[in-house]
Amino acid sequence: MIMAAASPLPLMAQTVPASAPSTTAPADEEPILPDDEFNARLPGASSVDDKASNSGTDSKAALPSIDDWLDQQMPAQGNAQGSAPASGTAPATGAELPPATEPPVETELAQPLPALDSVTVPENVADDDSDEKTPEVRYATQLDGFGKTGLEDEFRAASALVDGKGKAETASMVQQRAQADEQLAVRLFHSEGYYDATALASLDQQQDGTLKAILSVTPGKRYKINEIVIHAPETIPPGLIRDSLTLKTGDYIVATAVEAAEANVALKLPEQGYAFARIGDRDILLDPATVTGDYTLPVEPGPRGTFRTITTSGEKQAFGADHMAVIARFDKGDLYDSRKVDDLRKALVATGLFASVAVDPVQTGEPGPDGTEYVDLHVDQEAGPARRLAGELGYGTGQGFRAEGSWTHRNLFPPEGALIASVIAGTQEQGVSGTFRRSNAGKRDKTFQAGAGVNHQKYDAYEAFTLGLNASWSRQSTPIFQKRWTYTYGGEILLSNENTTIDESGENKRLTYFIGALPVQVGYDRSNDLLNPTSGFRANLRVSPEASLQGNVSPYVRASFDLAGYYPISDSFVLAARTKIGTINGVARDDVAPSRRIYAGGGGSVRGYGYQELGPKDANNDPIGGRSVNEFAVEGRYRFGNYGVVAFVDAGQVYESQIPQFSDIRYGVGLGGRFYTNFGPFRADIAMPINRQPGESKFALYIGIGQAF
Template identity: 30%
Template sequence: MLGSESTPARAFDLFGLFGGEEAPPPPSPAALPYSLRFQGVEDEDLLRPLQDASSLYRLRLDPPPDGEGLLRRAEADPARLTEVLWGYGYYGGSVGIRIEDVRLGGDAAARAAVRAAEAARNRVLVPVRIAVEQGPLYHLRSLTVTDPAGRPFPPDILPERLTRVGPDVPARSATVLAREAKLVDHFRAEGHPFVKVVRRDPVVDHAAQAMDVAFAIDPGPKAGIGAVTVSGAPGVDPAVIRSFIYAEPGDPYSPQALAGIRRSVSRIEALGSVRVREGTALDPDGNLPVFVEVAERARHLVGVSARYSTVDGPGVRAYWADRNLFGGGESLRIDADLYYLGLGNDFYARRRKLAGIETNGLGGRLAATFVKPGLFGTRNDLLVSAFVGREVQQSYLTDAAGGTIALRHRFSDTFSAQAGIEGQVGSSRDALGRVDYRLVGLPVSVAYDSTDNLLDPTEGVRLTASAVPYPAFLGSDPGIFLAKAQGSTYVAFDDEARYILAARLGFGSISGAGLAEIPASLRFFAGGGGSIRGYSYRTVGPIGPFQLPIGGRSLLEGSIEGRIKITDTIGIVPFVDAGTAFAGSLPDFDERIRFAAGLGLRYYTGIGPVRVDLAVPLNPDRALKQPPVALYISLGQAF
């Protein structure tokens, strides 16, 4: 110890996690530092706003030079702090300030406070107390809305639910402003871009401890969407950008329509930022001009991702992409996927060997995809893809190569249809034998997606359906017909989407050939992270020779999840999955449906949730060795 005088210890609180505050300066002959204490604040949400409004608190580390300076700070606080109390619904509250033991109020008290403060100079910190009497919390009693002339709006223009006030709603400024914002949003959604709040008249009834608020709102003219002007991104053909704008001049104006423009234009991979701005006045036709301002993103993209499941094994994927190949928003992407199926399982390894399926467990796929959006400025996109790879599963091995050329028409931002021609050749081996196949098909598909987020939807519906005839007259061997459909829906139970119910249903069917004639890679299997969690990947369905899964000619599976946010970044997801593959071309409910249940953890990031799921098979096939629990880790929700 270097001296007899000690100083207060200061805790190390780098991020302010423990609520520590820096101590005021020590007493000195040149200034009057002071200690400050708030008293009587019972509402925990009220203390921080009071501190932010208080000059005494905000300037506590910069002491005044004399008692007069301290007095001026103290005298400025009561009015500001009283406004904070009113803003939080405490209209009967009051604020009193003491310097030393002198309560401020009047000239005599002011002079006494200055003398008491000066007496502490260079000896001790001047004790200052802010005494808050909150009083009762007032409540919002009624809300009325009229036009500028004082006439109420009819219910078909302003629904009663927007003016209804529930019991015990605090009469806080934030509450009133939030209701005002909802009223403005309602009129804008009904096509009034220039709605204005002309008056806001709050009236406080102290006897009833209540507040009545009256709004006068001028909706302004109803408008349509006017001319859409696109600017920015000189390296991208503007006709392509315009093909992704589905709103036409004269369509009803709404903020949702403008959000749809932004969302659809953002789908062009060559573009980064997209800003949609409203005009400041209507055109002669009564429409609102719209300005779309875009910017290009980096042309080339390189990435690597990894995945792991305790039953499906590890995998790694690398990709390269050019997002504006010829200046028309064309994208060329090359994907390389390498994985190792967890084949150390003696149960499957022994039976594969008995079935003559020799594999080391390594599988992979090399694929290239080219997309030309907005052909000739239309809403048609050209899609070309090719692949070559080896697919290794617990019960089969397939070597294949093929390609597809298709044309997609975008009817709207949410609905599209696609048709093309597809071909592939390959060889598949499983417990039923070897199938050498050649397929030439005419795939058609439709897609509908009204969800609000690709990786973490909170509302909307997703539907996809496809049909691919592989007729013998085109050279297909075998000649088959394949159909698939899947739908999912998402419902949020609160405005902040902290409680979401998500459900998924999938169906598939193959007809035109016997099970043994169909390549194993085209048959339907259930099980795995994107199907029935808890069961090994593609092992749920009909069982063939050597107790190996052989897949089916039809599939039915579904999932239901409760997505619950505990904090803004952490969530839990209880879920149930069910389904199976069937031997026939249509589901036969005499066959046993498999069930699984589990609990997931979600960590929400800026790009999407990180998913960790633990799943347990509830009624596994005892003839197969299923793990008692499965772990899945990936980015994005399960569906």
């Protein structure tokens, strides 16, 4: 067995600067003073001291100056070279020295420097060593001792050795991974209650040159909780803290379970009025003799509180505290509940008017009812952009292209008073409308809406120019708050000039209808998602008493019922189904404006057929609508990542009678694709009719946003 060690670093090479180039090699010169004569002239330390003592001078006296010493040495050097004048002679004068001369001028160097952009620097290319790869160390990982603890898979998911996939640059790197896994194993076993666990890593050299990294774990015994002690004052209701702490004697001391139990206490106390509860640091005293631990938790619940007022601040505010009190689901004096605080925060976010918003409790210290203390809520807000542009694009066979765009100022009339301007541009429909909408109008989730619009529709069944006024009160779902019960009630007045077919003979006439309606709609939603449901069901009932004035007054009632269900076969496959029945009661079909009759066919109805294509037809094979309908659909939805495919079968028919006959049912089959986004799936479906009739297309295409149902 070997333990790999890090290899020493290579020495750093030093680069000596190159000397200036010379055109001629220097001639061999004799030294000024030979080595043996230099050593002989050099006095030793002892001789210096002796001279000093003999001469009566101090050896530590001041040395002669450099100039004096040079004057003493010059004669000696002259004798050694045989060219200096004798001692005592005057030094040579400047006249005796060779005349100074200017160095020869190099004509090339005297030329002006070239421009920088014309200088070509030779490119030194290093040798290509890309083919030379650092030798790789291969190793295998062996885990011993995990046994029946059930922790091996969790360890492997975080192991450095396993993550390395048996490859490393050096043996030292393998050793570092093994040491890291030692610490990981100990931490993991301690977190699961094995507080006596130890781990040892080693490396074995194999015969084939590879390494084997062996991690041996000794778990030891697993500790259990012996005693649970809570240091806290009594709460209301009694035992609230202990009941919220989901630990009991005999449980294994598992870190995640202990942390989850403490988090539950921190969650439950604010739900029961203790807005400022604090959880202290736990203490677990282990006893190796009994393999148990005594658990102690200090808790400071703080005062029990009740709601009082809402305050708000922010440089740019969407609306004030008065409207926030309308949105809140509590009143002054209600017991503080953190769930209601979270609900208020979510409701404020759902308005779409805030760039940021935070809701925090404020301790007042003022007494409230029943021995409580008042708690205020402070909302720190920053209003976001109030204007929004939105668009929708779709295509359907028989309906053509349809694009709808809208501009909205969501807070033009505070609080939450919006102005919406919409435009519809399509191959067979055009229109403009304006709408005023006030959300949370006097009550949470209640919306008032009033609008006016002009619309033109031209389909095979009819052509209509319509002017409309409408007003309604509603409670509707949003992506943040999907409500179980929804409703809408209101009224509308329509003035419509329509080109209509009187009977099956195909004779057309243009008539003007004055229509009044009082529509009511009630919905019940138990699905798990508003835009992309995968489980649950939805039901919707719509009843609209109406009166049509065209010559005579013709009262009648339009009613429809829709039911859709969703069943997950697996995580990626959902089976969805839908059914619908509808009726018009109290009037003959020809007395109903064509735009108010019942039709079927198209992307939201029976796929495989054009828009409004099913049902009775005139002599020109154009649909003329009916007074009753039934529809059925079954769809299998398979999703993989952000994509999906669907296969579906749709069926339905429109009848002239008031009650659906459930006969002569027409079917369509098809396939579709989905691209899932955060705001719902993009949908593209293609379908073909079964037993196609003359005049019907071989296939139909539908493109839109959201599931078909």
